[in-house]
Amino acid sequence: MSIKSIAFIGLGAMGAPMAENLVKRQFRVTGFDMRQEARQALVNAGGHAADSAKAAATGADALVLMVVNAAQARSVLFEAGALEALAPSASVFLMATCPPGEAEAIAAAVEKTGRHLVDAPVSGGIAGARGATLTIMVGATQESFALARPVLDAMGDKVFHVGFKPGQGATVKTVNQLLCGVHIAAAAEALSLAEKAGIDGALLFEIMGGSAASSWMLKDRGPRMLLDDAPIASAVDIFVKDLGIVLDAGRSAKTALPLAAAAHQMFLASSGLGHGARDDSQVVRAYRALNAKPANDP
Amino acid sequence: MSIKSIAFIGLGAMGAPMAENLVKRQFRVTGFDMRQEARQALVNAGGHAADSAKAAATGADALVLMVVNAAQARSVLFEAGALEALAPSASVFLMATCPPGEAEAIAAAVEKTGRHLVDAPVSGGIAGARGATLTIMVGATQESFALARPVLDAMGDKVFHVGFKPGQGATVKTVNQLLCGVHIAAAAEALSLAEKAGIDGALLFEIMGGSAASSWMLKDRGPRMLLDDAPIASAVDIFVKDLGIVLDAGRSAKTALPLAAAAHQMFLASSGLGHGARDDSQVVRAYRALNAKPANDP
Structure with missing residues (x-):
């Protein structure tokens, strides 16, 4: 059999x-x-x-x-x-x-x-x-x-x-995508605050990657956030879709997911700004659109 | 000299x-x-x-x-x-x-x-x-x-x-706390969604800890979220304070920090529910208050 x-x-x-x-x-x-x-x-x-x-x-x-x-x-x-x-x-x-x-x-x-x-x-x-x-x-x-x-x-x-029960595997994969999406957006948000204060992004990610602030995504996607033309490992629009699945799962289960919802908004905005086909690290472009570096900064 | x-x-x-x-x-x-x-x-x-x-x-x-x-x-x-x-x-x-x-x-x-x-x-x-x-x-x-x-x-x-410039060291520490606080809350949010679907929390964190969804905080705080009486490494109220500093820094720099703001709300709620002196992993209690497991779940 x-x-x-x-x-x-x-x-x-x-x-x-x-x-x-x-x-x-x-x-x-x-x-x-x-x-x-x-x-x-x-x-x-x-x-x-x-x-x-x-x-x-x-x-x-x-x-x-x-x-x-x-x-x-x-x-x-x-x-x-x-x-x-x-x-x-x-x-x-x-x-x-x-x-x-x-x-x-x-x-x-x-x-x-x-x-x-x-x-x-x-x-x-x-x-x-x-x-x-x-x-x-x-x-x-x-x-x-x-x-x-x-x-x-x-x-x-x-x-x-x-x-x-079938569906429970999909739930764990959904939770996996929740964490991945939130961690990418968090790294972009961190970079955004640091850049505003004139901190070098590469140095920031080096320090954060060796501390309790580290995540797999920060180490992997962080350096690509600093590139104007980041090679595409997985696209912004994949997380528009996957965090959409996360939030749909939250709706079905009547479960509030405030971080996933906030992260989804940033991927959505990045896609809306025309960056949907770029590497997902480029969610940082939505943060930069919100939090432009001051013009007089180096 | x-x-x-x-x-x-x-x-x-x-x-x-x-x-x-x-x-x-x-x-x-x-x-x-x-x-x-x-x-x-x-x-x-x-x-x-x-x-x-x-x-x-x-x-x-x-x-x-x-x-x-x-x-x-x-x-x-x-x-x-x-x-x-x-x-x-x-x-x-x-x-x-x-x-x-x-x-x-x-x-x-x-x-x-x-x-x-x-x-x-x-x-x-x-x-x-x-x-x-x-x-x-x-x-x-x-x-x-x-x-x-x-x-x-x-x-x-x-x-x-x-x-x-003095203040730039403090900024990097602030960014560090932004990431730490968001990662703890994200792990709690992930657990909350998984528990609603009847997934075992210990198994969830084992899987997530070995995937691209991993973070230092998920591995460290995740297992303590599953304990009724988690030993206190650092308290919920420390993150009420530190994410408060993060958001104050964002205000001063006129920088929007949507994930940090959402995470702060969850630490605040956990403290407001009476858990401020508990281990910071217990921010999960705010999620459980929001997203109680269905009564008929195992």
Whole structure:
């Protein structure tokens, strides 16, 4: 009853190396992506390719959805017909970042067909996807989790079963994004106050990075806030979306999130100022628009 | 012209080991503190004691102020007469956490007498004070800093000359507190959302501590948020004060600080709910008051 054949939908920057890691662990992986070169790359790595999501899913023991959002996941499952094409007791891995309520709703629809839903969003970025060192936050029944475990272990080395209900994995990922977004905005706010007083930004981040004021994001994004043309690791508009998901989750759960709400405003303003496609460190541009350095400052 | 004799005012949990580290480096240290046992401890460690701040300062090359706040620093300097008792070109080390505007004003009054003002707040806590591993953020003229350096090196191993104007050290310390306060509140906010969804708090902090969502404060304060009776490392009311200083600095500089303002509200509310003397991790109690777990949750 273990999972042997896997349909993998979404062979992007994260999905492609994740699918290849499944191939390396001897799963029979059939991939689908709109881009022909992405399908070919999986074949070159020892996998298989299909011409549609439904064709990839036909008879498979599992379906991994590494698509952009919940809407795409719904489209693949319910409109493209991938769900009904799967083996009768197959497992569906929902690995895209989705609002917790959406993950719950998708789970209900999948489980109604007798199949398993494994709510399993990831963090760790492209490096984690390549190295099979992703953090995977799983909401699933004990039975679904046990069945899913070998598949998850092939993609991540920090697999956490955070709750028995689908949607709880999505909640933990949502909380992760809350912290990441607030920490980026906090670093920008700190820089903004320091610059107003004529403090050198690079020195500021050096000092803060070695003190109790440090965060992973301050060390990573801080230096990029000081660049006029910061290389784009992840865009401002991704946090416009992700902090939006955080606040939607807060609304659904009737939970006040004052810091996340304030941080969201700053990402929104930065996007509104025309910087949505820039690196997310450039939320600092919204702070600079608010708190311009005095003209007579060096 | 180098500093040989030092008056040290404020022999508390931080000040006492800092004064002892100066003794170890062969400075002649004369301490004053209201508590007799604190004076005696310094004598036992090879220093000297005086019966008043003025007596300690008389003829000394330097005066270190490791008092509670700017008001106490003013009182020692201007009311108790320590400033005028110092050698004519002595250096005054303002090491208490003060609002940047206060540090500037004190500097102006000290420099008017021909003496040096070294604005030099610290971070690193009691462990840093004992191990002479404090971070020291210095705003001072080049000349004052050069003169001060051997004294600072005896107390900290991360000495940063952040600007040539007194008040700039205080600004960097203020920015440090902005980040610390926001990061503690963000961890509490994250926990609040996760608890509402039935996620285990200890597991949440384990996952977040190993991801891009991590901060020094999340790792340090997070676990204490889960305790009903958290040991007190630093109190809620300290952040009521320190984030107040942050916002006052923002007002003076006409700088909007939306995250710091939101975080301050949560520390204020926690204090208002009667938790001001509890460990600062207990800002989570304000979040729990807002976002109570549903009664039917486990």
